[in-house]
Amino acid sequence: MKAMRIVEFGKPLELTDIYEIPRPKSNQVLVRVQAAGVCHTDVSVRSGIIYKRINVNPPKLPLIPGHEIAGIVEEIGDEVVGLAKGDKVIINPWQGEGNCFYCKIGEDQYCDSPTWLGITTDGGFQEYVLSTHNYVYKIKNLLPYEAAPLACAGITAYRASKLAKLNPSSYVAIIGAGGGLGSMGVQIIRALYGSTIIAIDINEEGLELASKLGADYTLNGGKEVYQEVLKITNGRGVDAIIDFVGSENTIKSYYTFLAKLGRYIKVGTFGGGLPNEAGLKLHSMGWQFIGTLTGNRKEFLEVVSLAENGRIKPVVTKLRLEKANEALDNLEKNKVTGRQVLIP
Template sequence: MKAALLTEKGFIIKDVQKPRIGKTEALIRVKSVGICGTDLAIYKGTYKFPLPRILGHEIAGEIAEIGSNKSKFNIGDRVTTEINITCGKCYYCMHGLKTHCINRKALGITEDGGFAEYVKVPIINLHKIPDNITYNQATFIEPLAASIQAFRLTPIKEKESFVVVYGTGKMGLLEIQVAKILGAAKVIAIGRSDSQLKLARKLGADVTINSTKEDPIQRVKDETEGLGADITVECTGNPEVINKAIKMTRNRGTVALKSTHGIFVNIDITQIVVREMNLQGSRCGEFPPAIEMLKNKRVKVDSLISAEYSLDKIEEAFQFAMKRGVIKVIIHP
């Protein structure tokens, strides 16, 4: 099969052996796969993992082979897959926290992922894609699930919470929509691209702030009765933003950390202690709520797709994905 392998010198397109599946696995014929911020961090070298590797975990495709005839899935089913490959036996798996599995492996990070014609995944990780969700739209299921998880760990008080979403890339634009669905009193979007901020407003943001044109900290205070946000969701991947997020969040408020920086970040701990604030990390979430939101058209994603590329053009796709104003790039193997 054809695959894009990331090496120390960039991507190479190579014919590699198609994965062989076991009884508990399925082989997906990949139709669409999104470029994630984690993929970009590995590509840039800020998030270190052994190379070469086939990246890609925002996957949508159809089942080409399946190992078990007792499965609820069939060859030809349209599916997406979770990123985490877990043991099902450790403390975290036994307590419903499988994303923290001690023996966790990650599709497209520690294991070969979806930037290839086929990818091997555990059957238990599969989810059917409803008929009214396209393959391109289905690549948003994984990041949307992660967006929902941020507010599961930091719940919104309906019609009370002031929520800031710092960053108007893919994750930020999803967080804005989820915050509105969950009943935030006001959602404030902060970004550096006027076009993305315009889209943020269209997708539900009540206030938009261009941080290159005005002081976002003061503006947030002005919009929140002088107190600051109840919840600030950091979605930029920029280490300098975290301390700004802390400053624009009220005493005893929460800064929800959604970005994977891949590097150490200096944080003003004194602010956290004296103001009794919370820093809440979050990563992957459950797929069913995300699938329902897309199925019921409560979350809009088509306008988030900036470009589509064939697998042969993956190097060009990654270079494009790093440009300011680009939201989501999709690869078609």
């Protein structure tokens, strides 16, 4: 089978023929990959920097990245129930070992000893992938390339939107609104909360996409936007900011237009931290700065249901598996709107 593997961190992925297809153990499912989304996290996995940011020891190389995976069940272990060969499925890559405190309270994504497909173990940039069976979900109405981005872009945007505590009277700014996560965030907020959406991106094509998906206002983040945001919000500022970039520049630039009692939801992993001057205003402004990491299994089911019912739909560009390096380079160069999806 074909696979795109990291042989050395910081180097391009290498196309490899792996002659032995893995066999599922008792509680595992072998999935024939039909679509694998390409995330900014995959860029950080290729470079190796992600492991410093999440404080996890890097896995032994070679590693096959890719954590947004949809396909067809090829084979099941003898303890697997509820799944059969031929089922169309999406894989939840954020898998817990089941016994730590966070798994027991239903927040598997914060497991103390997690298995994250494509990050700590082999993922979806290959023709077949193994997964623990209770993280594999059947899908009905979705094509594989529509389903795959839900496994990270969809679930992460869904969780972030919940944490923002929005309602129809809220103003929310979405940073990176034209990217894979941002474009999902615009749709989710439009579908569930009806808040006024201010889309911010440095990519004009991304802003056009955000507008088509339901953003009420679009602002180019390469320019000064503070006064524009105050004008839109009648001088009050936004009730929530969902930052899908999370860089030092975005946090420093945008927290300033949070309204009193506002929430800043940091999603992106570009290394940004809370500026000192923001910390000094926490008490007087009543601000909340919240970090979030994907979502739990219940939320995973909920976001898949939203897509199955046609209320949200990932915007995708399809590429062949062999184009994985090109897809990652596109992300590094900010040349992507929506989500790129690799097709083996």
